[in-house]
Amino acid sequence: MSNIIHIKTPLMDDTTANLRIGNRVLISGIIYTARDAAHQRLVELAGQGKKLPFDVQNQIIYYVGPSPAQPGRPIGSCGPTTSYRMDVYTPQLLAMGLKATIGKGNRSDSVIEAMKQYKAVYFAATGGAAALLAKRVKRADVIAYQDLGTEAIMRLEVEDFPVVVANDIYGNDLFREGMVKYQNR
Amino acid sequence: MGTRTKISAEEIVEKISHLCMGANFQVSDDVLDALKNSREAEASSVAKEVFADLLENAKIARECQMPICQDTGVAVVFVELGEDVEITGGRLYDAIHNGVRQGYKEGYLRKSMVANPLKRVNTGDNTPAIIHTELIPGNSVRITFMAKGGGCENMSRIAMLTPADGREGVINFVVETVRIAKANPCPPIIVGVGIGGTFDYAAHLAKKSLLRPLGVGHSDPDTDCLEKEMLERVNNLGIGAQGLGGSVTALGVRVEWSPCHIASLPVAVNIECHAHRVKTVVLGI
Numbered sequence: 001m002s003n004i005i006h007i008k009t010p011l012m013d014d015t016t017a018n019l020r021i022g023n024r025v026l027i028s029g030i031i032y033t034a035r036d037a038a039h040q041r042l043v044e045l046a047g048q049g050k051k052l053p054f055d056v057q058n059q060i061i062y063y064v065g066p067s068p069a070q071p072g073r074p075i076g077s078c079g080p081t082t083s084y085r086m087d088v089y090t091p092q093l094l095a096m097g098l099k100a101t102i103g104k105g106n107r108s109d110s111v112i113e114a115m116k117q118y119k120a121v122y123f124a125a126t127g128g129a130a131a132l133l134a135k136r137v138k139r140a141d142v143i144a145y146q147d148l149g150t151e152a153i154m155r156l157e158v159e160d161f162p163v164v165v166a167n168d169i170y171g172n173d174l175f176r177e178g179m180v181k182y183q184n185r
Numbered sequence: 186m187g188t189r190t191k192i193s194a195e196e197i198v199e200k201i202s203h204l205c206m207g208a209n210f211q212v213s214d215d216v217l218d219a220l221k222n223s224r225e226a227e228a229s230s231v232a233k234e235v236f237a238d239l240l241e242n243a244k245i246a247r248e249c250q251m252p253i254c255q256d257t258g259v260a261v262v263f264v265e266l267g268e269d270v271e272i273t274g275g276r277l278y279d280a281i282h283n284g285v286r287q288g289y290k291e292g293y294l295r296k297s298m299v300a301n302p303l304k305r306v307n308t309g310d311n312t313p314a315i316i317h318t319e320l321i322p323g324n325s326v327r328i329t330f331m332a333k334g335g336g337c338e339n340m341s342r343i344a345m346l347t348p349a350d351g352r353e354g355v356i357n358f359v360v361e362t363v364r365i366a367k368a369n370p371c372p373p374i375i376v377g378v379g380i381g382g383t384f385d386y387a388a389h390l391a392k393k394s395l396l397r398p399l400g401v402g403h404s405d406p407d408t409d410c411l412e413k414e415m416l417e418r419v420n421n422l423g424i425g426a427q428g429l430g431g432s433v434t435a436l437g438v439r440v441e442w443s444p445c446h447i448a449s450l451p452v453a454v455n456i457e458c459h460a461h462r463v464k465t466v467v468l469g470i
Contacts, residue, residue, distance in 0.1 A: 022231065037305070067255045067295040076293055077252040082336040082369045104336075105369035105428060126238045126427060127336070127371040128460040130255040131246040149307050150295055162238075164231070164429065175368050178430020182229060182423035 006160075010058035011099035016121050019165045021174040025123065026160040031060040031102070033154040035081050038145055039089040046092060053144030053153055057097035060123075063104075065150035066140075067130070075140040075156070079130030080104040083122070087111050094118040102163055106175050116171045123163035124174070136161045190267070190324035190469045194275025197328070200466045201284025204330035205260065206292035208464040209252045212243040215398040216461050219436040223373060223426075232431030239426075239459060250292075254460040257294040258332030260285040260314040263396065269324040270469055278316060281328075286310040297335065317389065325469035329396060332462040337374060338455070340366035343388055346450040352411070355380055355452050360418045362454040363435070368428020371458035375399070376419060376438040379453040381445035391455035394439035396463060403440060412438045436461075 007015055009029030019025065032054055034042065045052055063083055067076030083103030090101060091114035099120050104127035107115075115122060125133060139157040146152050166174045212220075217240070224236035246253045262281050272280070289296060289311040296311040321327075342362045346354050359378055366374075379390025403409040415438040425431020436459065445451060 024234075065255060065295065065297075067252045067257055068293040070251070070293045076295070077246070077255040079255050081256070082339070082371075084369060104371060106367050124368075124427060124429070126235055126242075128254045128458060129238045129242040131249060131251040131253060132238060132242040134251065135245065149309075150297075166429075175428045175430075178229070178231070178425060178428070179367070179423045180430075182425055182430045182432055184421035184423065184432075 009060055011060060012058060013119055016099055016119055016169050019121050019168050021165050021168050021172045021177065023165040025163050025165060027060070027163060028159050028161070029157070031062050031156050031158055031161070033062050033064050033066070033156060035063050035065050035151050036085055037148050037151040038153050039086050041145060043089045043092055046096065054155070056093055058099050060100040060102060061093070061098060062102040062156065067150070069140070073134070075134055075137045077130035078134050078137060080125040080127055083107060090114065094120045107167060112167055112171060112173060115167055116169060119169045121165055121169060122167040124166040125163045133161070188324070189269055189271045191271050191273050192326060192468050193273050194277070194280040196468065197272070197277065197280035198284040198287060200328065200468065201262070201281055201330065202288035202291065204328070204464045204466060205285060205288025205294065205332070208330055208332055208462040209257050209292060209294055210250050211247050212253055213398075213461070213463065215400050216436070216459065217243060219399045220459065223433040223436065227426070227431055227433050229425055229429070229431040231429050232426040232433065235426035235429065252294060253462065254334060255295055256297060256334045256336065257289070258297065258334050258462065259338070260311060261331040261333050261392065262314045262316045263329040263331070263393070264316065264318045265321045265327040266318055267323040267325045267469060268320055270326055281314055281316055282312045285314045286312050325467055327465065327467045329463060329465040331395070334371070334458050334460060337370035337458040340370040340456040341391070341454055343384065343451070343453040345384065346452055348448070348450050350450055355450070356415055356418060358452050359415050359438070359454050360422070362456070363419045363424070364422055366456055367424055370456045371460065372424055372428055372434050373426050373436045373459045374434065375457040375461055376415070376435050377455035377457060378415070378438065378440045379455070380440065380442040380451070382443035382451060383445070384451055386443060387451035387453040388455070390441040390443060391453040394441040395455060395457050395461070397439050399437045408440050408442065412440050415440070
């Protein structure tokens, strides 16, 4: 098994260049949340040439809709949601400089192609390990679309947030390779 | 007819509220056992780590009374209502919705329901619940709450096969459904299968089949054998925990069937994630 790689945000090209599928990574720094409804708004704004609520350049978007924070905690349970629903929006954000996304499940061929083109990666977090992941979030602030409730965009300060590289900038796909390896025809 | 047993709507509200919280905070013993067994059986070291994460997550969720998964689901409620039961002080369905409303608020559970599927405005309290009611003889009420996640529900499929497709056709459709779903429904999954009935009833059976605890086989030997064969075929896909490749894609396959029309062979597959949250309470007697 590969060693654990520690990375800090913002994410620079020399960092993504060193990541390969299967690498276990611990992320520290700022990441931004967005899922279905927020993506729709972000891409609509971008289409109109308007400024987004945060600059996506060299940033990471985490596909999550947390449960409400209990008193005294920064955030509720916060595991990843399924990424394919964001596939239609992702290439446009990658073209604007977004360097990574975190979610669960497979990405489309067009997203994998766009990641290659714009030197971005896709991290898989463990779906359903939402209480464990909540412990790695130190601070959470809603920065846009409060009306969307759990789907609002939040700025999260994370420490050693555990993920696996599922797609690297070289077009490799851990899901495809993993499945082939354990297939039993 | 025997004496009518009175059960208050207020008690139902309280019980439902507790079921919502309990199911979301605590991984049930059957699922915990299945996760532990899978960690042992798993061939891939990456997938073994996923099982370790899930067991650690279950521990944190229980200790901190936090949801196992942030998607605390659609509240699906199965009611087996005794014919000799009288609900007092309110209506049964109102009590169920109120219990869900209270449980999701008090438990800091996520509200995931939109009022209209096309307009998509959140109802803010996770109601309405999806309620299935069945009348049974006697004077008790058995209420089972299931928190059904959206990611796995989205990977479910239904087909109207022909009688000629037969047993093999049904197995192929189930395996194909899991193959298409790949990593998306949060494997390791539980596969609920409904065979027969009508278009709608097959889907109902598929969901209902998920209520049987893991590790408990089907009482009908043929169906039990069918479940085991489907499980083997599903696990041969190699999808593995979280889709990262591995020998355990499903923790179990559950099948329920029903008589059907001479022309039909409906088959429905309801996919459930490893965060399988089901809890039951019995009132009356």
